[in-house]
Amino acid sequence: PILETMHPAITAFLTSTTLSTRSTHAARSNRFGALTMVTTPNKIVRTAPNPVKPKQRARVTRDIKTPDPIPEEGQAAALALMQSGRLYRYNTLPHERSEVSVCESEIAAYTGHKYCVALNSCGSALMLLLKTTDLPPGGKVISNAFTFGAVPSAIQHANGTAIYVESDFNHVMDVADLAKKLSAHPDCKHVLVSHMRGKVADMAAIQALCDKHGAVLLEDCAHSLGVRYKEAHSGHVGRACAISSQSYKMLNSGEGGFLLTDDPAIAARAAVYAGAYEDLNSKHVTVPGPEHFKGLPETIPNYSMRMSNLAAAVIRPQIKTLDERIEKYNARYAALAGRLEESCGAHLSIPVVTPEVSRMVHDSLQFNLDEKFSKAMTQQFLEECKAHGLPVELFGHRSNARNFVNWKFAPAEEPLPKTAKMLARSCDVRLPLMWDDEDFEVMAEVLTESLEKVLVDAGMPVCEEEA
Numbered sequence: 001p002i003l004e005t006m007h008p009a010i011t012a013f014l015t016s017t018t019l020s021t022r023s024t025h026a027a028r029s030n031r032f033g034a035l036t037m038v039t040t041p042n043k044i045v046r047t048a049p050n051p052v053k054p055k056q057r058a059r060v061t062r063d064i065k066t067p068d069p070i071p072e073e074g075q076a077a078a079l080a081l082m083q084s085g086r087l088y089r090y091n092t093l094p095h096e097r098s099e100v101s102v103c104e105s106e107i108a109a110y111t112g113h114k115y116c117v118a119l120n121s122c123g124s125a126l127m128l129l130l131k132t133t134d135l136p137p138g139g140k141v142i143s144n145a146f147t148f149g150a151v152p153s154a155i156q157h158a159n160g161t162a163i164y165v166e167s168d169f170n171h172v173m174d175v176a177d178l179a180k181k182l183s184a185h186p187d188c189k190h191v192l193v194s195h196m197r198g199k200v201a202d203m204a205a206i207q208a209l210c211d212k213h214g215a216v217l218l219e220d221c222a223h224s225l226g227v228r229y230k231e232a233h234s235g236h237v238g239r240a241c242a243i244s245s246q247s248y249k250m251l252n253s254g255e256g257g258f259l260l261t262d263d264p265a266i267a268a269r270a271a272v273y274a275g276a277y278e279d280l281n282s283k284h285v286t287v288p289g290p291e292h293f294k295g296l297p298e299t300i301p302n303y304s305m306r307m308s309n310l311a312a313a314v315i316r317p318q319i320k321t322l323d324e325r326i327e328k329y330n331a332r333y334a335a336l337a338g339r340l341e342e343s344c345g346a347h348l349s350i351p352v353v354t355p356e357v358s359r360m361v362h363d364s365l366q367f368n369l370d371e372k373f374s375k376a377m378t379q380q381f382l383e384e385c386k387a388h389g390l391p392v393e394l395f396g397h398r399s400n401a402r403n404f405v406n407w408k409f410a411p412a413e414e415p416l417p418k419t420a421k422m423l424a425r426s427c428d429v430r431l432p433l434m435w436d437d438e439d440f441e442v443m444a445e446v447l448t449e450s451l452e453k454v455l456v457d458a459g460m461p462v463c464e465e466e467a
Contacts, residue, residue, distance in 0.1 A: 058445035060389030066432040067247045070314045071321070077313035087309050089118075090280050097285060103312035104258070104286040106319050111225075111233040111243070113260040115267035116286040118307035119274055122222045122257030125242030126154035128305070129218045129259065130190060132269040133239065135160050140188035142181055142215070144173050145412065145419040147194035149401040151220055152410035155192070162410045163188060166418040169368055170351040171426070172201035174418065175209070182213040191215045195224035195234060196402075197428070198361045200354055203229055203237040222257075225250045226326045228359040240266050245311070248430070250325070250363065251318050253311040264288035272296040275306040325433060326361050332431060332440055333362030339444045340367065344451050346463065347372075362431070369425040377454050378425060384450035390443060396423030 070078075081087060081099065089100040100118050108116040119125050130141060141160045143151055146167035155162045163185055166177040173193055182188065191210050193201060210217040217237065221227075222244035224234040235241030240263060243249075245256035259270045271287050281293045337350050348367045353360050369378055378394065385392040395402050403423055404412055429447075431440070452462050 057388055057449050058442050060439070060442055060446055062389075062432070062435050062439050064391050064430050064432065065248075066434045068252050068318070068325075068433050070252065071317040073317040074314040077316070078310055081309050081313055089306055089309055089312075090283050092283065098283065099309040099312040099316070100307050101283065101285045103307075103316050103319075104284070106316060107243070107258050108260065108286050110319055110322065111235060111260055113233075113235070113241075114262045114286075115260065115264065115288065117259045117267060117270040117274055117284075118312060119257045119259060119305045120307055120311075121255050121305075122220075122242050122244035122246060123150045123154050123157070124274075124303070124305040125244075125257040125259040126151060126192070126220055127157040128270050128273050128303075129192065129240050129242055129266075130155065130158035130160055131273060132259075132266040133190065133216045133218065135190055139190065140185055141190040141192055142178065142185070142188055143192045144194045144196065145404050145416045146171060146395070146423065147196050147220070147402065148222070149407055150222075151192065151194050152404075152407050156410050160190070162407075164404060164412050164414075164416060164419075166416055167196075167422060168418065169349065169422050169426075170354070171196055171199045171366060171422070172351075172354065173206065175202050175205045177418070178206060179209055182209055182215065186213070188213075189215050190218065192218045192220060193238070194220040194222075195227065197364055197366055198223045198227050199351060200224060200227060200229050200234055200357050202354055202356070204356065207237050221260075222246075222249065224361065226322055226359070226361040227357065229354075230356050231358050235260055236262075239263055245315050250322060250361065251315050253315050256307055256311045256315065264292045268292040268296060269300060272300055273303050273305070275302050275304045277302050326359075329361060329363045329431060329433065332437065333365060336365060336431070336440050336444055337362075340447060343444075343448045346370070347451055347455065363433070364431055365429045367427055368422065369427065371425070372460065373425055373454070375424070377458055380457070381450055381454045382427075384453050385446055388446045388450065390429070390446045390450075392447075393428040394423075395426040395428060396420070402428075 077099070086092065089098045092098045104116040104118050108114065135141065135158050137159045139160050140163050141155045142163045142165055143155065144167055145164040152162045163181055165181050166174040168174050191206070193206060207217055216239055219235045219238040219241035221235045221241045225243050227234040229237065240259060240261035243258050243260065245251035245253040247254055261267050267287050271281055271284055272293065276284065277297050281287055281290065340348065341350060347370045350367050369381065382392055382394055393400060397403065400406065404416060404419065455462050
């Protein structure tokens, strides 16, 4: 008679399961209509069907790849340029400074570098970092195993040979493995550190290792514009760095990049490689004096990698709003990351920022699924998110350009088990600036509900209760 008055799901559970009288238990219905029974201290979890209608799942309705729009000031400047026809950076009147020259000055002022050369892409800037620091044909370049495919592509473009260093679960270069690789390759004299997704490694330790082994340290800051390390802008530990203005970065010109340095020889050579032939260096503002250009136009090639005035015109007004946008990104990230850690902290981890980083730029979210997630469970999580309007990328996916196994043009010669393990469960989500705060609340719901659905389907506890 007592059983007849109970909820059917509880009746089914009690008639099919025997629990120790020394254990305590609690029952609750989750959002998927399954009854979860948690038993302590053994933490036994059972599920049984529940006829209660499941809660409707959250769904994202905005485009995750929404780029930042060009400010009206940039639109007007671009239109004026098109009306004048002066799109080429060197086509200026004697008393004028080109849009590119002004843009270079403003970028250098923002990052604190002495010299700046604007280019057609960050990939070009990365390649020129190596060319301007005398990478010999076939020379070895040590870089992150976890980065975007543009980095090994730039190494190959510079006729170098890539050697990869492990990355850890905080998504930064593993300093201990860097020490091993530098010792194992004493002929390697270039280290190109990529600050993937804006995450800066222990640069002081990396610089010390480079100094010990006589290697040039260079920085890929494509993702770290606005990030500060020990109060200085990223890119000041190495001899030179590169930043990006590709559409998904903090500056949007479609494509574009900048080489930044305090080294006059690197700056002069970069300008000539980019296309400052004859005496066109005189039309630059953020390069060293003419004495540093003597003989260069005749001895090194012109790769025609200049930025156009059109790209510079749309970039310039965006520089003015960088700090304001960074503040907005970081506030939204803090709320989203905090909510995920509170609701899903037992099932995922969020990379920890290196202590010496004094300001981070969180324009995207990364997290590592717990080791209990099998390959099939990880794939189901991605599919659940996508089915509810949220494309989540897995860094270790077979088609992801950030997965080193896909770099057949510059393959890893040695196993990279630590990086491979990390990539297999590391997820990436964009945080579009143009979304509203409410959209990120929905994003958190989709991520949480998708994670819980996978766990329930696998018969695993969504959360655990201690006695």
